[in-house]
Amino acid sequence: MSQACTRSTDSTPREIGDAKRSWLIRRGLLLESGPQRKLALAGFVNQFGTAAFLATVPLYALRVIHLSIGQVGLGLGTAAVVGLIAGIPVGHLADRRGPREIFLVTLLVQALSMTSLLFAHSFWAFVLAVTVTDLAGSSGGAARGPMIRRFGGDEVPKFRSYLRSVAMLAGTFGAMAAGAAVQIDTDTAYRVLILGNALTFLGSAAVLVGLPKLAPLPSPREEGRWIAIKDRPYVMFVVLDGIMWIQSEVLSYALPLWIVLHTDAPRWFVGLAIAVNTVMVVLLQIRTSRGIKGGTVAGRAIRRAGLAFLIGMAVIAMASGVPGWVAVTIMIVGVAIHTVGSLWHAAGSLELRFRLAPAHAQGQYSGVFGMGMGLCYVVAPSLLGLLCVAWGTPGWLLMGGIFVASGVAMPYVIQWAGRSRELADSAG
Known part of the structure; x- marks a missing residue:
């Protein structure tokens, strides 16, 4: 008993911190590598803003831009369908030019398109803003995939599952923020939430700038492009x-x-x-x-x-x-x-x-x-x-x-x- 107490007393704060960190990693509550933690943090910030936006964008379009319910549905549906086409070509570009750089570009585009929604006063301006946001979002997802695969190393399923858990948690907090905006139900509240979502894209980009650059991997010469x-x-x-x-x-x-x-x-x-x-x-x-x-x-x-x-x-x-x-x-x-x-x-x-x-x-x-x-x-x-x-x-x-x-x-x-x-x- 006395020896155990002595070892505990003699442990330095750094050793105690390392022991706690190792325990959290074994339990799956903390990621082992720095790049993994940065990718998870960037994902949390991004998903928080996105969840809050998706829960309130129909009301924003109805109350602030003064569109009809039919126009809101048509605009969001058009953006969702058009957004699907960008993933494959941009994903190919990420394979050939490096995924980190392409992903950062998509985050900056989303920040700009989200900000432009604050100045949308017509149906077509609304459609353009949400369509560009969806295009950049699907492009970002394709570019993020290679980073998950390569930074995940030998534990890709575990890493991806961790990211899903983080995204669910962020989505919950984002929904709570959206609920607050809906409860206040003013133009200012909805605009603040839109601006906040734009800032989350910039926040994610700021975190990801610190990631190591990933060089493109060579592909077989006889292989086709698509x-x-x-x-x-x-x-x-x-x-x-x-x-x-x-x-x-x-x-x-x-x-x-x-x-x-x-x-x-x-x-x-x-x-x-x-x-x-x-x-x-x-x-x-x-x-x-x-x-x-x-x-x-x-x-x-x-x-x-x-x-x-x-x-x-x-x-x-x-x-x-x-x-x-x-x-x-x-x-x-x-x-x-x-x-x-x-x-x-x-x-x-x-x-x-x-x-x-x-x-x-x-x-x-x-x-x-x-x-x-x-x-x-x-x-x-x-x-x-x-x-x-x-x-x-x-x-x-x-x-x-x-x-x-x-x-x-x-x-x-x-x-x-x-x-x-x-x-x-x-x-x-």
């Missing part, structure tokens, strides 16, 4: 994975409407359901990703996710027509099951996103992957509104069946990809 869109196994993976990513809109879009329109649960449960999902992702995503290494294991994880989505959505559908407290209990269980599925899906998806892409073309492949996710977010509201909200219980079950079918097909796509490239499941 290899990602010609890679049929990867494109099929993106299609199936894009369908699976619709699950992320189930709790944020379909569930709130289901609670309000089809159950006797109190409306405050909408916030509680999202909080349960957020806490589970923040606490469990890194742990879930630890065992997801290799194409075969990732495919199995996505297959399990599809089944979890079906079970979770079936449970949520049971909340209709029962007393309020029973509905709350049922939906908490359903949300928890659905979130477990999202943890498996995200871990498998992020492993395959990088594993199936050659190292020298990560940017271009990230552009294709981003297009798949972007299309999912364009389609999700209409599809979930039609099936889950309008059709009711049969629609929830059908959507869950679509997830199961996509999950079951994923291992076969991975096998197909394995026949056209080297997939070393033992690699990190």
Whole structure:
């Protein structure tokens, strides 16, 4: 006992700090390398501003620019669709010129386009501002992919899962900031939030300036320029994975409407359901990703996710027509099951996103992957509104069946990809 006390007393503050840092790294609460921490911090700042903006931009357009609801929907929809086209060419440019520099340019463009929204007084000015922002945003996602892959080293799934947890946390704080602006509900409040989002792009750029420069990796001479869109196994993976990513809109879009329109649960449960999902992702995503290494294991994880989505959505559908407290209990269980599925899906998806892409073309492949996710977010509201909200219980079950079918097909796509490239499941 006395020797242990002596060692504790003799420890220097630096040794104690190093011990705490090592413990946090082992627990997955702290990243090991400086570049990883900078990329995570920049992502937190960026996502905080983006979440606050996305939650309030329709109201900004309605209250400040005085557009109609139809014009707001058309403008945001146009920007979302047009934004999808930039990822692949800009990702290719990042592969050939260096991802850090390209990513910094996209952040500066977003800062300028966001600031220009403060001076938009017509429909076309609004469309131009949000379209340029979306174009730069999808371009930035494609350029960020190679940095995640190369700075992640042998622990890309763990690193990417950490980034997802950070993004979820930042999104929660951003939603709280948006809620404050909506509560104040003045032109000044909305303008301050728009300006704040513009500043977050500059803040992210300031953090990323300190990252080491990444030199382009050599590519085979006989290889064509647009290899990602010609890679049929990867494109099929993106299609199936894009369908699976619709699950992320189930709790944020379909569930709130289901609670309000089809159950006797109190409306405050909408916030509680999202909080349960957020806490589970923040606490469990890194742990879930630890065992997801290799194409075969990732495919199995996505297959399990599809089944979890079906079970979770079936449970949520049971909340209709029962007393309020029973509905709350049922939906908490359903949300928890659905979130477990999202943890498996995200871990498998992020492993395959990088594993199936050659190292020298990560940017271009990230552009294709981003297009798949972007299309999912364009389609999700209409599809979930039609099936889950309008059709009711049969629609929830059908959507869950679509997830199961996509999950079951994923291992076969991975096998197909394995026949056209080297997939070393033992690699990190």
